[in-house]
Amino acid sequence: MNRLLINYLSGVLKRGSLEIIDAKGRLHRFGDGSGVPVRVRFTSAAAERAVIMNPELKLGETFMDGGFVVEQGSIYDFLEVVLQNTGGGGRSWWMRAVYRLRVWTRRFRQWNTPFRARQNVAHHYDLDGRLYSLFLDSDQQYSCAYFETPDTGLEEAQVAKKRHLAAKLALAPGQKVLDIGSGWGGLGLYLATHADVDVTGVTLSEEQHKVSNARAAAMNLAERASFKLQDYRALKTQFDRIISVGMFEHVGVGHFREYFEQVRRLLTEDGVMVLHAIGRFDEPGETNSWIQKYIFPGGYIPSLSEVFPAIEKAGLKVTDVEILRLHYAETLKAWRERFLARRAEALALYDEAFCRMWEFYLAASETAFRYQDMMIFQIQIVRDQNALPLTRDYIWQAEEALRLRDHAGQRPSLKIAGNG
Incomplete structure (x- = not known):
């Protein structure tokens, strides 16, 4: 050797x-x-x-x-x-x-113009939709779940993730909500049904766009939840709330300030944003070259020291930060085990090299979160610091109200924005 x-x-x-x-x-x-x-x-x-x-x-x-x-x-x-x-x-x-x-040389590879951004998204998210159904939960949540107990399963943990994020948005009925990078529509549809808000989702994936609107129509929610095949940078309308889950990793370090400046323009004066993304505990670095080439071209996982200056320079204020440490490792473990259990079905869709690629991707990602200083951050952002209550009690109150609905089918009062 x-x-x-x-x-x-x-x-x-x-x-x-x-x-x-x-x-x-x-x-x-x-x-x-x-x-x-x-x-x-x-x-x-x-x-x-x-x-x-x-x-x-x-x-x-x-x-x-x-x-x-x-x-x-x-x-x-x-x-x-x-x-x-x-x-x-x-x-x-x-x-x-x-x-x-x-x-x-990372800025060159992460120079994600609208054209390149759409190409990058198509590379990963416009694969045969049946592939993702092999390992994701029933709601097609392709982001970190939230494991409230060690015994929580993937399905319940993904519901808990949506509930946790919804609570941090401090929602009130009738608000206009923007979902940047809306995936297959699960989070937007959850917000529309559980919080009586009007949701607009944007995605660059043709496959996700088609599935999201079909799901909204099937649930009779087309008037409350619509999904657009559009770059977030092209939006002009303001929103009361903005949520972005698993999309910021595709922005690129050279576009961070552009991203948050657009968020500021889209957010009403008393609006609230919650950003959920993968981050690194250590200093700024670069995307693994295999991941960059085969899985997420143009992608980058930032350190918080790169994110906060861009927020500050855009004139926005951080009101809450939470770090989810091993939640994504557990999510990826569940995905990897599900994929391997149905590998023969994946092989029927693609070839052996693709299946090995996907197994390597899931295994490498899981070990990165267990051993390589990767984590999830959730940052709550406002334009006006008076937009939210003085204490964080409203988050727990909203989460408990949503939990009652999720577990018992009861509709909470939904006065969860701490309006007093």
């Missing part, structure tokens, strides 16, 4: 049990033998060289094309044993050089 790879793994893998069979059939052991044994095999010397020189890109690629095969355990088990030891750090000098170059 490549001497660089042996030296690197020997230096960083101190715990766990990893066996690697090189392209010549020789077995190499790393770690202290604890934990679940994982065995992988390189099918060619070229695959070995590629992975050691640029693991962030080439590990996923060689797994997709069969150059890197997991013989015992799963690709998740392999990533877990590596990241438990390195935490995503432990880069060699040449790996650090490649990463620094990517950080220096």
Whole structure:
């Protein structure tokens, strides 16, 4: 096996049990033998060289094309044993050089004009809709769920997520709500039915746009919830409330100020916005190159130190911040297990390389939230600090009222904006 790879793994893998069979059939052991044994095999010397020189890109690629095969355990088990030891750090000098170059040039890859933004969205979200039905919950929530207890299942946790966000919006009947990046419409339809508000959703995905409006029509909500195939930057109408879930990761670091300046224009003077997005605990960086190429072109996960200056410069005020730490790891675990349970159905839609790609994507994302300083932030934003009550009690009151409706089918009074 490549001497660089042996030296690197020997230096960083101190715990766990990893066996690697090189392209010549020789077995190499790393770690202290604890934990679940994982065995992988390189099918060619070229695959070995590629992975050691640029693991962030080439590990996923060689797994997709069969150059890197997991013989015992799963690709998740392999990533877990590596990241438990390195935490995503432990880069060699040449790996650090490649990463620094990517950080220096990241604005080019994240230059998400309206045209490029639509291309990027189509790459991921306009896949065959049956694929997402294999692993998402029944409401097609493709973002971090909210696990209120360790025993909460995915379906209930996704309802809890919608309830948690709705409470932070401080909603009142009749308000106009904008959902930026509205997905398959689940959150917008929840708000329209549970809070008696008028929802406008915008998406760049043709598939999501079609499904969202069909769902609204089927629920007799077309007059209360409409979804547009439109870039948020083209909107002109003001809204009382704005919600954005899982969309900010597609904005790009060079567009943060543009995003929040548009939010300020769209938000009424006493309006409230809640932004739910993936963030990083550590300093600003760059998107994993494999994720950038195969899953989310143009995407970027920011640190809070990059987000807050853009909010401030847009003339907006932060009124509440919550960090969800391992909730997305648990969400991704549920998605990964569901996908693998129905992998044969995915293979009927796409090919073997695609299925390996999707498994790698879900496994790598889950381990990133467990071991690589990734998290979810929810930021509440206003133009006027008097737009919300003085204490946070209104959030818990609204959440409990919505919980009663979710669990018992009762309609709460919906005076949950703390109007007193």
